[in-house]
Amino acid sequence: MKKVIFSAIVIAFSTLSFANHAFDNDSGKAVATSVVSDSVININQADTKALALLKGIGKKKAQAIVSYRQAHGDFSSIDDLLKVEGIGKKIIEQNKARLSI
Structure with a gap:
Protein backbone atom coordinates (compact mmCIF):
# COMPACT_ATOMS: atom_id res chain seq x y z
CA MET A 1 0.00 0.00 0.00
CA THR A 33 8.90 27.96 -20.59
CA SER A 34 7.25 30.76 -18.72
CA VAL A 35 3.67 30.05 -17.79
CA VAL A 36 3.47 32.90 -15.30
CA SER A 37 1.33 35.58 -16.87
CA ASP A 38 2.53 38.36 -14.55
CA SER A 39 6.29 38.01 -15.08
CA VAL A 40 8.35 41.11 -15.94
CA ILE A 41 9.51 41.33 -19.54
CA ASN A 42 12.57 43.31 -20.58
CA ILE A 43 11.63 44.92 -23.89
CA ASN A 44 15.29 45.22 -24.90
CA GLN A 45 15.95 41.50 -24.52
CA ALA A 46 12.64 39.69 -25.00
CA ASP A 47 12.00 37.59 -28.06
CA THR A 48 8.72 37.53 -29.97
CA LYS A 49 7.34 34.66 -27.90
CA ALA A 50 7.82 36.53 -24.63
CA LEU A 51 6.47 39.79 -26.03
CA ALA A 52 3.39 38.02 -27.41
CA LEU A 53 2.43 37.13 -23.81
CA LEU A 54 1.62 40.78 -23.14
CA LYS A 55 -1.96 42.07 -23.26
CA GLY A 56 -2.86 43.37 -26.69
CA ILE A 57 0.33 42.05 -28.28
CA GLY A 58 0.12 39.19 -30.74
CA LYS A 59 2.73 37.69 -33.00
CA LYS A 60 2.67 40.58 -35.49
CA LYS A 61 3.09 43.34 -32.89
CA ALA A 62 5.72 41.33 -31.07
CA GLN A 63 7.66 40.99 -34.32
CA ALA A 64 7.24 44.73 -34.96
CA ILE A 65 8.79 45.46 -31.55
CA VAL A 66 11.76 43.17 -32.21
CA SER A 67 12.23 44.57 -35.74
CA TYR A 68 12.12 48.14 -34.47
CA ARG A 69 14.67 47.31 -31.77
CA GLN A 70 16.98 45.67 -34.30
CA ALA A 71 16.74 48.66 -36.65
CA HIS A 72 16.99 51.45 -34.06
CA GLY A 73 18.75 49.93 -31.05
CA ASP A 74 17.55 49.42 -27.51
CA PHE A 75 14.60 51.32 -26.11
CA SER A 76 15.61 53.98 -23.58
CA SER A 77 12.18 54.04 -21.91
CA ILE A 78 8.97 52.05 -21.87
CA ASP A 79 7.24 54.93 -23.65
CA ASP A 80 9.59 54.44 -26.62
CA LEU A 81 7.29 51.56 -27.55
CA LEU A 82 4.96 54.26 -28.91
CA LYS A 83 7.40 54.57 -31.82
CA VAL A 84 6.51 51.02 -32.91
CA GLU A 85 3.66 50.84 -35.40
CA GLY A 86 0.56 49.34 -33.78
CA ILE A 87 1.60 50.09 -30.20
CA GLY A 88 -0.46 52.75 -28.49
CA LYS A 89 -0.81 54.26 -25.04
CA LYS A 90 -3.53 51.77 -24.09
CA ILE A 91 -1.27 48.76 -24.68
CA ILE A 92 1.54 50.37 -22.70
CA GLU A 93 -0.80 51.21 -19.81
CA GLN A 94 -2.22 47.67 -19.75
CA ASN A 95 1.28 46.20 -19.47
CA LYS A 96 3.29 48.90 -17.69
CA ALA A 97 3.72 46.87 -14.49
CA ARG A 98 5.16 43.97 -16.51
CA LEU A 99 7.58 45.95 -18.68
CA SER A 100 11.20 46.81 -17.99
CA ILE A 101 14.18 48.11 -19.95
Whole structure:
Protein backbone atom coordinates (compact mmCIF):
# COMPACT_ATOMS: atom_id res chain seq x y z
CA MET A 1 0.00 0.00 0.00
CA LYS A 2 2.83 2.41 0.87
CA LYS A 3 4.51 1.67 -2.47
CA VAL A 4 1.31 2.49 -4.35
CA ILE A 5 0.90 5.81 -2.54
CA PHE A 6 4.58 6.65 -3.04
CA SER A 7 4.32 5.81 -6.75
CA ALA A 8 1.24 8.01 -7.10
CA ILE A 9 3.07 10.91 -5.44
CA VAL A 10 6.11 10.47 -7.68
CA ILE A 11 3.92 10.44 -10.79
CA ALA A 12 2.04 13.54 -9.61
CA PHE A 13 5.24 15.50 -9.01
CA SER A 14 6.69 14.34 -12.33
CA THR A 15 3.61 15.59 -14.11
CA LEU A 16 3.82 18.93 -12.32
CA SER A 17 7.47 19.37 -13.20
CA PHE A 18 6.65 19.00 -16.91
CA ALA A 19 3.82 21.55 -16.67
CA ASN A 20 6.40 24.34 -16.94
CA HIS A 21 8.27 22.78 -19.86
CA ALA A 22 7.77 22.42 -23.55
CA PHE A 23 9.63 20.23 -25.94
CA ASP A 24 11.98 21.65 -28.54
CA ASN A 25 10.85 20.32 -31.90
CA ASP A 26 14.40 20.05 -33.22
CA SER A 27 16.04 18.20 -30.36
CA GLY A 28 13.05 16.69 -28.56
CA LYS A 29 14.54 17.86 -25.26
CA ALA A 30 12.47 19.57 -22.61
CA VAL A 31 13.00 23.32 -22.44
CA ALA A 32 11.78 25.67 -19.73
CA THR A 33 8.90 27.96 -20.59
CA SER A 34 7.25 30.76 -18.72
CA VAL A 35 3.67 30.05 -17.79
CA VAL A 36 3.47 32.90 -15.30
CA SER A 37 1.33 35.58 -16.87
CA ASP A 38 2.53 38.36 -14.55
CA SER A 39 6.29 38.01 -15.08
CA VAL A 40 8.35 41.11 -15.94
CA ILE A 41 9.51 41.33 -19.54
CA ASN A 42 12.57 43.31 -20.58
CA ILE A 43 11.63 44.92 -23.89
CA ASN A 44 15.29 45.22 -24.90
CA GLN A 45 15.95 41.50 -24.52
CA ALA A 46 12.64 39.69 -25.00
CA ASP A 47 12.00 37.59 -28.06
CA THR A 48 8.72 37.53 -29.97
CA LYS A 49 7.34 34.66 -27.90
CA ALA A 50 7.82 36.53 -24.63
CA LEU A 51 6.47 39.79 -26.03
CA ALA A 52 3.39 38.02 -27.41
CA LEU A 53 2.43 37.13 -23.81
CA LEU A 54 1.62 40.78 -23.14
CA LYS A 55 -1.96 42.07 -23.26
CA GLY A 56 -2.86 43.37 -26.69
CA ILE A 57 0.33 42.05 -28.28
CA GLY A 58 0.12 39.19 -30.74
CA LYS A 59 2.73 37.69 -33.00
CA LYS A 60 2.67 40.58 -35.49
CA LYS A 61 3.09 43.34 -32.89
CA ALA A 62 5.72 41.33 -31.07
CA GLN A 63 7.66 40.99 -34.32
CA ALA A 64 7.24 44.73 -34.96
CA ILE A 65 8.79 45.46 -31.55
CA VAL A 66 11.76 43.17 -32.21
CA SER A 67 12.23 44.57 -35.74
CA TYR A 68 12.12 48.14 -34.47
CA ARG A 69 14.67 47.31 -31.77
CA GLN A 70 16.98 45.67 -34.30
CA ALA A 71 16.74 48.66 -36.65
CA HIS A 72 16.99 51.45 -34.06
CA GLY A 73 18.75 49.93 -31.05
CA ASP A 74 17.55 49.42 -27.51
CA PHE A 75 14.60 51.32 -26.11
CA SER A 76 15.61 53.98 -23.58
CA SER A 77 12.18 54.04 -21.91
CA ILE A 78 8.97 52.05 -21.87
CA ASP A 79 7.24 54.93 -23.65
CA ASP A 80 9.59 54.44 -26.62
CA LEU A 81 7.29 51.56 -27.55
CA LEU A 82 4.96 54.26 -28.91
CA LYS A 83 7.40 54.57 -31.82
CA VAL A 84 6.51 51.02 -32.91
CA GLU A 85 3.66 50.84 -35.40
CA GLY A 86 0.56 49.34 -33.78
CA ILE A 87 1.60 50.09 -30.20
CA GLY A 88 -0.46 52.75 -28.49
CA LYS A 89 -0.81 54.26 -25.04
CA LYS A 90 -3.53 51.77 -24.09
CA ILE A 91 -1.27 48.76 -24.68
CA ILE A 92 1.54 50.37 -22.70
CA GLU A 93 -0.80 51.21 -19.81
CA GLN A 94 -2.22 47.67 -19.75
CA ASN A 95 1.28 46.20 -19.47
CA LYS A 96 3.29 48.90 -17.69
CA ALA A 97 3.72 46.87 -14.49
CA ARG A 98 5.16 43.97 -16.51
CA LEU A 99 7.58 45.95 -18.68
CA SER A 100 11.20 46.81 -17.99
CA ILE A 101 14.18 48.11 -19.95
